[in-house]
Amino acid sequence: MTTYLIKRIFILIPLMVGITLITFSVIHLAPGEPVEMQMAMNPKVGKEARERLTKFYGLDKPLHEQYFSWVANIAKLDLGRSFSSDNRPVVDKIKERLPVTISLNVIALILEFGLAIPIGILAATRRDTWLDKGITVFVFIGFAIPTFWLALLLMYFFGVRLGWLPISGLHTLGSDSWGTVHYLWDMAKHLIMPVMVASFGSLAGLSRYMRSAMLNVISQDYITTARAKGLSERVVIWKHALRNALLPLITLLGFSIPGLIGGSVIFETIFAIPGMGQLFYQGVMSRDYPVVMGILVIGAFLTLIGNLIADLCYALADPRIRHGEG
């Protein structure tokens, strides 16, 4: 296990270098010098900001030196300062937004897995019944529905038509002065629609995956053995089959992270949630270039870490990897 861990962490290094290289090329791929472009696209940027930029990116130096100084800055967690009027360090901006996005995504993930696993098992154990077909239809609609449209529909029904749920933000204005319970209830109401939107798309994929994983396991010999021993179907499915069917789902957890982070742009923008996705969108719209670059790097690193955690969980859950040569 330890060697596996060390190996796995060692692989991260070239990947991190690659991430910075690609982000760096995105900056330099753009036509013209980034500073010139910034000037042309955002007239609000003053002369002083321009000099600071030139200095920060070291644009007077050769390309490889620029890259190394930029990476050195990232290592010191210095991502430059935002172009917006508050002119704050990008790292600070990300720091205050990140917890919102991460906690929203974690809630969405828990909901997804909590629903997808039983749905997948149901579909697999009642294969080719009406229930299975109904779930399949639901899955295909889930694949095809644009998340932002789902958000609009929910807003229309629950926000506008029925007036049950608030349609933007995380809190009602002035909720700080309410009691804790009331405050939390208010926040929960604000979170219902964003979490539904965040989890719906992947829910379809996950339950489909769970179904095929379960079908795969059920057809194996040891399940037949368990049935032949006279175990009840419930024990066979939930104790013997489930554990092996869950394994591939762990890998899927890792794969779903970039999608979740990327998807946060959409639902945070629509529901006006002050998270990293909204910050990114605002950065893109105002061409706030340090913010965009900073979040791009951070987002990729987060994905990397998420994948690492998923791989470690897999290794922990699967004795073949834990005890193997790894």
Add this chain to the structure above:
Amino acid sequence: MDYKHSYLISIFWPHLKRNRMALFGGIIVLALFVVSMLAPLISPYDPSAINAFKVLSPPSWQHWFGTDELGRDVLSRVLFGSRVSLKVGFVAVGIAVSIGTVVGLVSGYFSGIVDATLMRLVDIMLCFPAFFLILAIITFLEPSIWYIMMVIGLTGWMGVARLVRAETLSIREMDYILAARCIGCSNTRIIFRHILPNAISPVLVSATLGIAGAILTESALSFLGIGVQPPTPSWGNILTSGKDYIEFAWWLSLFPGLSILFTVLAYNLLGEGIRDALDPRVKR
């Protein structure tokens, strides 16, 4: 080539034909082609004709899908919007499939350091949340449909590369490749004449599904105002005004959204159908 042709006719098509869901998807896909070709002929109105007397009027016999905030006919705009979706879907996927296939072939055929480098590149590209990467690149470019297709293509080739590489790895060991090498075929010839035709079928599936994905991405970008710019109608940017007028005009949100839903659904069903038809393990 003859053999391939007969395979398509004798096994592939009958199987696809029997799969009703896939057939349904295929019919919608074909219908969309026809609609987008004939959009100027079948649209009841000019999609950009403004009518100040009919602002935000609900669906009626004159305007089946209602009108938008400028009094433009939503049905005509949705019909013209299908052109954008189709174009983006095919061009973006064309780019992604071309890059992915070449990377996969080269990586699988040459193995060793070339393979390791290319596959690390794939790993790195997969680390970026795709939507973030697309948005970041678009930040530096003037919004235009061509850039969008390019960027969606350039950020979506990794899956195809992995697929083709895996196929190539197994095909490379076949006797007929050894035979080709013995008679002195060049690497290029072996890769493109002997391996490519045999490695391409799984790509067909991911290309079909990829079109669905590209259409979704384009509509999301246009919805966020970074994609196709008004007045050119696209399903995504009609939904932008749908969002602005959600309290008064449900039809602005409903119809373009349903169009995206059915189009994506159709490509997904078709893709799944092709997958089943190609999969020898699925009982026929």
